[in-house]
Amino acid sequence: MKVNNEIQSDDLDVNSSKKPPKLHMKMPATKLSKTDSTTKWTIITFTTFALVILAILVIFIVxxxxxxxxxxxxxxxxxxxxxxxxxxxxxxxxxxVLRIITSTLMMLVIALLFAIPLTIFSSLFISEYLSPKVKKFVIVVIQLLAGIPSVVFGLFALDQIGPIFVKMGAATNGNMMTASFTLAFMALPTMITLSVNAIEAVPLSYRYASLGLGITKEHTTFAIVLKSATPKIITAIITGMARIIGETMAVILIAGNSTKGLVTDDGFVGFIFSSIRTLAGTIGLExxxxxxxxxxxxxxxxxxxxxxxxxxxxxxxxxxxxxxxxxLRRLKSGKAHKKIRLKGPHYTFEPYKLKVLVQTSTDKRTKKTIESFVLKFFMMSSTAIIIAFTTWIILGVMFKGVAGFEIGAFVQIEGQRSGIFATVLVTLLLVVNTLMFALPLSLIVAVYLAEYAHQDSKFAKIIRFAINVLSSTPSIVFGVFGLSFFIVLMKIPMSVFAASLTMTIVILPPLITSFEDACTSVPDNYREAAYGMGLNKTKVIFKVVLPNAMQGIVTGTILATARIIGEAAPVYLTLGTSVRMPTEGFFSSGATLTTQIYMMAAEGSNPAVIGVAYQVALVTLVLVLGLNAFSGYVAKRLNPAYKKVGFKTYWATKYNIMVKHNYKQDFVFLGKSIKNFWMKFINVFSIKRWKIIIANAKTRRAVIKNIIGEAKKNDSKTTKKLDQ
Known part of the structure; x- marks a missing residue:
């Protein structure tokens, strides 16, 4: 939760008629010095400049x-x-565009049919059932899935997933089912991450109260925890929808790209395997x-x-x-409580009858056992499917890339002027030039939002809303803006420079959000202590806030670098597609790793070309996943609680964990777990158990029938007395 320097209305008595005083701890009470005033207006100027850039984008498209x-x-x-x-x-x-819109929405619906159950079941299993170590492992797998570039998804789906659907009746590898299935897994990391955060935000007291009433773990998970987290999970799903709708390059490779729309005269199989074109794909193609x-x-x-x-x-x-x-506010204020009115007859349970009902109901566990088994099976299966798919795509790309590995392709790709090494250099130049523009602008805007803007002001809310909208805007929209504005209007040639200007606008919104979160995570007492020592606002920002926010800033920068490497649509429109060495520096045109993968995958099914494409995909995957892993390492090292461990101590600890671990105890525990599961499974089919269940059911029905009969007699006697 972000630290706010103003008294929050949620923490106050809602029935109080007085408005709470606003306390601004970030700003000192004294008048701003000349240095502070200069810093403030410089930050405001650059913030306005960044906002003007984003506004020009919208106005230009309109x-x-x-x-x-x-x-x-x-x-x-x-x-x-x-x-x-x-x-x-x-x-x-x-x-x-009616057919294109219909095709896009149908692809979205089918993708959500895959993604929503996997998101809900896996998020609940990760949050509620896994131990911290296993949970950390699963989260790392999901982060790996999130780090795979979209064109790598497209190449893999075209080569591996498409043929599976062809065997099921599809005419070609590119069709609506291939696109929907692939996009579902592309959206899953975002949806699962936000859903896990929502589930973990549910108070533990909800779980304890439910379990204390004798409700099963599974029923508590779905009826209490899931219901409490539903609004935020819906938000996570809607965020995933934006990713599905806006994907461009992967969809161009695997959707078929026919403008005829959905096939409705060839049965269900023809319909789901229709060759379609999406809104974003149409822009990228034409x-x-x-x-x-x-x-x-x-x-x-x-x-x-x-x-x-x-x-x-x-x-x-x-x-x-x-x-x-x-x-939530209504619940806190007590206004949400409603009077419960009981309808129907009111039965009076005599003590011995109530005792019989309780005793016979305690053996009625079969339904609960089956329900728990089914729910747990779906949760485990969903998590296993996500892990299996991630393993499939990563190992598949690595195996294909290593199997078709050619040293010569690094020097020159057949039919091109240069090789993979040239695409790596162009990609690195693009990263460096983009970060040169994006880092200062995004950091200045983040400092303004975190340190100067009033959190509840309408202006700040508008800025944050605009940033959120642009963060989820399809990158192809930025690409067409860069093509028309920087290349056509400003006469900048297709080059690294033009592409970096476009990519600056692409990564600016997420970088601002990341840097603002890093600044607001710095505790307020750090600022108060600095003000108490006589530091002015400028020194507090540069000597207290930014150094303590460095962990988040560095992590956000590394993740932005991975985003630049993985993007294809804006670069495809503003940099070019010819593989050549960047001899002209930042004004060189060429192909990046991702655009080269797209071009080679779009050429067709030539095995030699696909082999080189997998080789380029392997290099891209190593770079992107390596950067994601490096961001975690940097975040760990910059954490104030981190304790440096020597080389000898580190490996001695690893040796003790791996060699001196009691593996015998693990096998004993596994054997007992399997034995307990088997006994429970056998117990379900026990004839003796079923006889007891049937006898108890008969007893319950007899007692309930007796109670209802007596209640009806009492009601009829009461009615007769009232009539008399």
């Missing part, structure tokens, strides 16, 4: 969309059934080869539709969050 909307009209564009740009002869060009200004404007209009979809998703998240907060 401006470029006007010609198409003016030519065809909004409703004709949205509800037109045919997308056929650049027609010649008797037939005019047609720009209708932006570089458009047929003129109207076609280009129509593609910008599709980007505008995606942008409005993202705004709608974020507004929905805010609405759900505010509703859950209002419900």
């Amino acid at each position: 401006y470029k969309s006007v010609p198409a909307l003016h030519e065809f009209g909004f409703f004709k564009f949205i509800f037109g059934a045919e997308w056929a740009p650049g027609r010649t002869g008797d037939k005019a060009a047609s720009y209708g 932006m570089l080869e458009n047929y003129g200004s109207i076609h280009e404007s129509a593609l910008y209009t599709i980007g505008l539709i995606l942008f409005f979809l993202v705004i709608l998703i974020n507004l929905l998240i805010i609405a759900i969050t505010n509703k859950s907060r209002r419900q």
Whole structure:
């Protein structure tokens, strides 16, 4: 939870009529010095500059969309059934996106059918059942899945997942089921991470109260914990929806890209294996080869539709969050309690009859046992599926990359001017140049939001909402903006420089959020102590806040670096696709690792080309996963609680854990666990047990029938007395 320097209304008596005084501990009570004033206005200036850049992006997309909307009209564009740009002869060009929108939404629905059950079951299992060590391992696996670039997903799905669906009846590897299945696993890391955080935020008292009433662990998990965390889990799912809708390069590779829409005249199999095109995929396919200004404007209009979809998703998240907060406040204030009115007859249980009911009900465990077994099975299976898929894709890429490994491909790829080494250099230049622009801007905006902006002001809320919207905006939208604004309008050639300007806008919103979280996580008493020693605001920021937030800043920077390496859509539109050495420095054009994977995967099913693509994918995977692992290492080392361990001590500890561990006890425990499970399983089919259950059921029914009969007699006697 972020530390706020103002008294929170949630912590006060809601029935109090007086408004609490606002205490600003971040700002000293004295007048700002000249240095503080200069620092403040410098930060505000750069923050305004960053916001202007983001505003220009939105305004530019709207401006470029006007010609198409003016030519065809909004409703004709949205509800037109045919997308056929650049027609010649008797037939005019047609720009209708209804089929594309329908295909995108159907792909989203199928992806959510895979993703939602896996998210719910695995999140509950991770949070409620796993030990800390196993939980840490599973979280690391999910982080590995999150770090895999989208084009690597696309290459793997085209080569491994697509053929499975072909055997099930699909015409080609690229179809709606391949795209939906792959996108479900691409969205899972985000959905699971947010869901686990939501489940862990449920108070332990809820669990203890339920278990204390004799409710089973599984029923408590689903009826109490899941219900309490549902609003935040819904928010996590909606966030995953934005990832599914906005994915571009992977979808181009595996969706089929037909503009005819869903196949409805070939049965269910033909429908689910339809070749489709999505909104984001249409932009990626046609932006570089458009047929003129109207076609280009129509593609910008599709980007505008995606942008409005993202705004709608974020507004929905805010609405759900505010509703859950209002419900929590009502519970705290006691206004949510309602009078319970009992309907129907009221039965009086005599002591001996109540005792019989309790005694016969204690043996009624079969239903609970089966329910617990089924729920636990689904939770374990969902977690196992996610781990298995992650292992499958990582080991598959590594095996294919090593099997087709060629030293010569690093020097020159067949049909290209250079090799993999050139794509690595271009990628590194892109990372360096992007970070040069993005780090100062994002850090300044984060400092403004954390140290100067009032947390409850409308201006700060608008800024954060805009940042959240742009964080979830599809990267292809930034790509078309970079192509038109930096390359066409500003006359910057396709180069590392143009691509880095575009990637700066891509990573700016998540970097701002990450850096702001790092700054607000610094305890307020650090600032108070600094002010008490006579430091001014500027020195507090540079000598107290930023050094103590360095762990989060470094971690966010490393993760942003991995994001730059893994992005393909904006780079594809602004850097080029030719593999060549960056002899012109930052003004060199070329291909990065991810764009080269995309180009080679899109060429077809040539085994030699696919082999080199896997080799490039292996290099990309090693870089991205290595950076993710390095971010965890840096975060651990920068933690104030970290204790440095010597080389000899470290390996001595590892030796004791691995060699001197009591493995015999592990096997004994495993044997006992298997024996207990087997005894429970056999007990379910015990004839003696079932005889007892049936006898108890008969006894319960007889007692309940007796009680109801007596209650009806008493009711009839009461009615007769009232009539008399």
